Amino acid sequence: MPSVLPQCPSVYVFQYVEENLGVMSVGFLLGSPDDAVIWRGPKKNGMIKQFLRDVDWGEIDYLIVDTPPGTSDEHLSVVQYLSTTHIDGAVIVTTPQEVALQDVRKEINFCHKVKLPVIGVVENMSGFVCPKCKKESQIFPPTTGGAEKMCHTLNVPLLGKVPLDPEIGKSCDTGRSFFSEIPDSSATLSYRAIIQRIQDHCRHSCPQEERNL
Numbered sequence: 001m002p003s004v005l006p007q008c009p010s011v012y013v014f015q016y017v018e019e020n021l022g023v024m025s026v027g028f029l030l031g032s033p034d035d036a037v038i039w040r041g042p043k044k045n046g047m048i049k050q051f052l053r054d055v056d057w058g059e060i061d062y063l064i065v066d067t068p069p070g071t072s073d074e075h076l077s078v079v080q081y082l083s084t085t086h087i088d089g090a091v092i093v094t095t096p097q098e099v100a101l102q103d104v105r106k107e108i109n110f111c112h113k114v115k116l117p118v119i120g121v122v123e124n125m126s127g128f129v130c131p132k133c134k135k136e137s138q139i140f141p142p143t144t145g146g147a148e149k150m151c152h153t154l155n156v157p158l159l160g161k162v163p164l165d166p167e168i169g170k171s172c173d174t175g176r177s178f179f180s181e182i183p184d185s186s187a188t189l190s191y192r193a194i195i196q197r198i199q200d201h202c203r204h205s206c207p208q209e210e211r212n213l
Contacts (some may be wrong), residue, residue: 001078012055018177027153039090042074048077053207062202069103070168071110079114081202088116088202089103091159094150095125101150107155122194123147128164138166 014024025038026047039047067074081086086134090111104121111118123146142149151158165187171178177187179188193203 012051014055014057017175022057022060024051045073045077048074049081052078052081056157069107070104075107075110076114079116086205087116088205089119091119091122091198093122093124094147095140096123096138096146097140098144100140101144101147104147105150105154108156117205118156119198120159121147121151123161125164126161157197159197161192162190162194 008102012189014022016022016029027033030037060061066077067078090107092104092107092111094100108121110116125140126146127136127141147161150159163186165185167182167185168187169204171181178185179191182188
């Protein structure tokens with residue numbers, strides 16, 4: 001695990017995992033990867049503020065904040081701390097089964113209440129294609145129509161569906177880019193299409209004066 005040392009008493013440096021991808025995580029600040037982070041709300045909120053304020057992000061194209069499922073302190077804190085900036089919106093990830101969609105509906109409602117635009121929804125683990133027989137199976141059956149029906153009902157965009165692919169897990173475990181390892185897989189093509197839709201949204205939502213810079 002990479003260590004993060006302050007450049008000065010109040011500035012942290014994020015870690016580059018790819019030439020064009022940098023990451024900052026609480027995990028980098030722990031003494032051991034097995035250490036538990038047992039914090040109450042104020043402590044978590046303080047660390048979120050510190051990551052936003054004290055990390056030397058430099059010139060970046062996108063800042064992506066990965067939050068836990070649900071509608072907890074973390075989500076509200078991120079929205080409040082970034083309220084003076086131009087937040088492009090939220091990308092919400094779900095799986096096809098109803099038990100997951102129930103939480104996602106609450107998350108979409110949360111975004112509406114705090115006036116955070118919903119860029120769209122991604123359905124993860126959407127079907128599994130056997131690498132040998134090529135037959136598709138629904139590991140998580142969309143018994144109520146999955147993300148597609150939910151998005152239609154709630155009038156939010158469906159950015160795409162990512163199939164369940166064991167190679168994604170292997171790439172994550174080994175710290176390798178799935179795009180580079182299997183560039184022609186159906187999951188990679190789905191990812192690229194989703195990324196393109198997010199970039200298109202960000203370009204159109206950017207204020208005119210920023211686009212002219």
